[in-house]
Amino acid sequence: MKQNNHLTTNQDKWLQEVLALEQAILDGHMPSAEQLLVVPSEIRMKSPLLLRAECENGLLDGQLMETQQLLKAALKGFAAQADEASMLAMMGMLSLLYEQVGDRQESQPLLALLGQEWNRTPEFCSGFVPWALARAAANGSPQGNDGTGRAEALFFQAAERFRQESKPIWTGFVLLDHMLFNPVPVQAQDWLLLTNWLKRHAGDQQYSDAVYDILTNPNPTIQTCDELPLRYAYLCKAIILDAGDELVPESLSGDIEVQMYAAASKIKRNLAEGAYAEAANGIELLERYHQLVVTPAARQALQVLKRDYNQLTGQSEKSNVTAKAAQKEKKRSGGTKAQTAAATVRWQVMLINGIRFEATNGKVAEPVWKRRKAGELFIYLLLQPGYKANREQVIERVFGEGEASKRSNQLYVTLHDLRQALKELGLSEDLVYAKRGVIGIEENSFDGIDAETFLTLSRVGDQLWTDDWEAACRLYEEAMPLYGQLGTELPYAEWLERIREQLLDRQTTMLKRLAMYHMERRDDARAEQRIAEWIALRPDQENAYETMIRHCLNLGRRAEAISWYRRLEKICREELGIEPLEEIRLLVWK
Numbered sequence: 001m002k003q004n005n006h007l008t009t010n011q012d013k014w015l016q017e018v019l020a021l022e023q024a025i026l027d028g029h030m031p032s033a034e035q036l037l038v039v040p041s042e043i044r045m046k047s048p049l050l051l052r053a054e055c056e057n058g059l060l061d062g063q064l065m066e067t068q069q070l071l072k073a074a075l076k077g078f079a080a081q082a083d084e085a086s087m088l089a090m091m092g093m094l095s096l097l098y099e100q101v102g103d104r105q106e107s108q109p110l111l112a113l114l115g116q117e118w119n120r121t122p123e124f125c126s127g128f129v130p131w132a133l134a135r136a137a138a139n140g141s142p143q144g145n146d147g148t149g150r151a152e153a154l155f156f157q158a159a160e161r162f163r164q165e166s167k168p169i170w171t172g173f174v175l176l177d178h179m180l181f182n183p184v185p186v187q188a189q190d191w192l193l194l195t196n197w198l199k200r201h202a203g204d205q206q207y208s209d210a211v212y213d214i215l216t217n218p219n220p221t222i223q224t225c226d227e228l229p230l231r232y233a234y235l236c237k238a239i240i241l242d243a244g245d246e247l248v249p250e251s252l253s254g255d256i257e258v259q260m261y262a263a264a265s266k267i268k269r270n271l272a273e274g275a276y277a278e279a280a281n282g283i284e285l286l287e288r289y290h291q292l293v294v295t296p297a298a299r300q301a302l303q304v305l306k307r308d309y310n311q312l313t314g315q316s317e318k319s320n321v322t323a324k325a326a327q328k329e330k331k332r333s334g335g336t337k338a339q340t341a342a343a344t345v346r347w348q349v350m351l352i353n354g355i356r357f358e359a360t361n362g363k364v365a366e367p368v369w370k371r372r373k374a375g376e377l378f379i380y381l382l383l384q385p386g387y388k389a390n391r392e393q394v395i396e397r398v399f400g401e402g403e404a405s406k407r408s409n410q411l412y413v414t415l416h417d418l419r420q421a422l423k424e425l426g427l428s429e430d431l432v433y434a435k436r437g438v439i440g441i442e443e444n445s446f447d448g449i450d451a452e453t454f455l456t457l458s459r460v461g462d463q464l465w466t467d468d469w470e471a472a473c474r475l476y477e478e479a480m481p482l483y484g485q486l487g488t489e490l491p492y493a494e495w496l497e498r499i500r501e502q503l504l505d506r507q508t509t510m511l512k513r514l515a516m517y518h519m520e521r522r523d524d525a526r527a528e529q530r531i532a533e534w535i536a537l538r539p540d541q542e543n544a545y546e547t548m549i550r551h552c553l554n555l556g557r558r559a560e561a562i563s564w565y566r567r568l569e570k571i572c573r574e575e576l577g578i579e580p581l582e583e584i585r586l587l588v589w590k
Contacts, residue, residue, distance in 0.1 A: 014043050022049045047427045048077035048086065053553055060173065060207075060229035063251050068097055085124055088117055092128030099135040102292025104466045108381055111136050127162035131174055138181075138294045148182070155181065159194050168201040172211035173232070179215065180235050182296040206511040214240065230270060234258055238265070239297050246386045247438065250393065251528065253385065256293045258288060260301075262385065267305050276313050278444070292463050347425070351379050351451040351485035357425060367421040372490060373398065373410065374417040375377070379487050381432075381441050382449050383499065388440025397495045451503070454482040458506045465513060473517045476510040483507045510537055524555060539571055546584050553587065562588055 017039055021031050031053050039050065051074035058067030071094045078086040090111050098107035114129050122130075134154035159174040171194060195215055202208035210227035214220045214236060221242065225236040230249060238244030238261035246266045252258045263286050270279035286302055347357040347365075357365045369375045380398050382386050390396075391411070398414075399407045412434070413466055419429040431442045457479035462473040486500050511534040518527035531551060535544045545568040552561035565580070565588045572580050 007083070014039060018043060018047055018050065021053070022047060027054055048074050048081065048083070048169065051077060052086065055090070055093055059097060061231055061251065068094070071097070085126065087548075088114065088124070089126035089128050090348065092126055092132045095132035095136060096128060099132065099293070100257055101254050101464055102289070103140075104139065104292070107136065122157075122161070127159065127160075127165060127167070127170055127174065128156045129158075129159035130161060131177070134158060134178075135181075138296075141290070151181070153179075156190065156194075160190075162223045163194060163197060166201075168198050168203075169205045169208055169211070172198045172202060172208060172215070176232060176236075177216055180239050180295070180297060180434050183239060184296075221349055231255065231258065235261065238262075239301075247388060247390070248385050250384075250389075256289055257295070257298070258292065260289045260298050263289065264301050265306060266386070266562070267309075271305075271308055271312055274312075275444075276309070279305075279309055288460055288463060291467070307340050322482055347427075347446050348448045349382065349446045349450070351382065351449065352454070352482060352486055354488050355379070355490075365425055367425065369421055370415060370417045373414045374421060376490055376493055376496065377414050378418055378421075378441075379451075379490070380495070381439065383451060383455075384440075386440065387443055387445075391434070391437045391439050398493075399496075411439070433519075449484060450482050454479050454503070455506070457482075458510060461510065469513075469517050469520070473514055476514055480507065480510055480514075504537070508541075511537065512544075512547075519551065524551075527551060540576065542568065542572075542581055542584060546581075546587070549584065549587055558588075 021035065021039070024031055025528060026049070031050075036050060036054050036057070038283050051070055055067055055070045055074055058070060071090055075090040075094070078090060091114055095107045095110045095114060098104070098110070111133065114125075115133060118125050118129050118133060131154070134151045134157075137151040137154060140149050155174060155178040159171045159178070162168075162170040162174060166380060175191070175194060175198070180478045195212075198208075198215075199212055202212065207228060210224050213224050214228075217224075220236070220240065222237060222241060225233050225241065227233075228236060231252060234245070234249070234252060235258065238258075244261040244265040246262050246269070248255075248258055248262045258485065263282055267282040267286070268278050270276070283302070283305060286305070290298065290302060347359055350356045350358060355367060355378070357367070359365075367375070367378075377394070377398050380394065381389065395407050395411055399410050415432060415434060419432050422431060423429050426443070431445045433440055457475045461472040461475035461479065464475070483503065486503060487496060490496060511530050514528040515527050515534065518530060519522075528548070528551060531544065531548045534541075535548060538544055545564055549561045552558070552564065565584065568580050568584065
């Protein structure tokens, strides 16, 4: 009986906590992430309002993958309540998220619906609806010029809509996002009135002082920027203060706008160091990013970098040198410090299907790790932007939980082992460094890394897929042969398993898209080959068999379609303990 009383008391406690938080949200306040996380997740997930608040915090901090899942859960929750206004708000947030990562294929259906609703009943739409439409307006045109004017109007409408909803902090973030979109000072009276309204109504809400200071202070400090959520802190420093960092927090790694400014920061360093080939490659990457996310601020930054590149290469009599020619020149002349450190041998690093080093002269070497953590650390660093990460991040990911001092000791012992292993291959120990709280491997230490090449080819292919299937598939064809098991000789590690799953998902997506492309071109043999490879890679995916069955039936090969169905039936029954989907069975037996 005492136990039941305790359970009831505990439930009442959380009920009161949830009701208080929900009332704060309805009053226009934004609970902090810390306030929300106090409530157990199984209780938070039952409250669409708390889910929405958690989504809002995740969107501001740039936690894209986690927020995407939460948004979908919140959308289902509001749908169950038939709360159409909240459903539109969730769709707006989800579209905004997709626009940040350049995923137009996912955002377009949502944006089409949101555009209709905004034109039909704007008073029924949350400010997130015009905000998402504003970002999409510029992204919809190759250079952004055609949509910038419409985007400006939608930004104002989003800020005004949040004002009407009595949500001053979101009015502030729309104004801030507009400043990052186009940092030219706005003199329009309507915008100034919104800023003044923000000051009067934001009160002591979270982030309000920092947002207002950046909006009104022509020279904000880095400390003020750091008071903002993670995503906005990074972008404010990069755009307003021109103090972007190449090292991007892991949670922002999928954010194309953030990656644009990280790439720009790297290009600036390359130009300062005279590494013109790397700068040219960086500019080319930046132009690809601009096909996905377009803002006047980013467009201006790209133009400045191109101008600086042309001026510097012109002074060095290289103004007509292409990126490829510059790369050859760099290799011929010896290039960077890292190349000098290994003057006799240049290695390509293979992380897939066994860690090994391959030289252009055909020599192959396998590193000898005294501790397996050295190999794990090696892979982890080479998969980070710029081959570096914060010390705390490295400790958390690679060494897991435990006493802080013990894990720090493990890190430095592992660093010593890693340096020794590389030294035995003729590489300088200085390639691996630990300074100012950052652990890393010098860039340009190697001629290439297979996992990095695979990820780059597949990601750029994904970015091109929406607009140019042929170009995307050329990159997919290059990437696919590189696929395999990452770090096969290393045992289970949570972060490593997560990366392996990501590589598997990328290979699966590429096979599916290649099959679609070849079917569209009526190249039946290649389409069938790719579908068969998809089934071999993911024998548990029913949609792979369904695609093959449809393909065979379309070609009049019903006997083969039945054979593929029997294989699916066997796997479903013997390995999954289920029956195939009824619609797949009907494809064959109707």
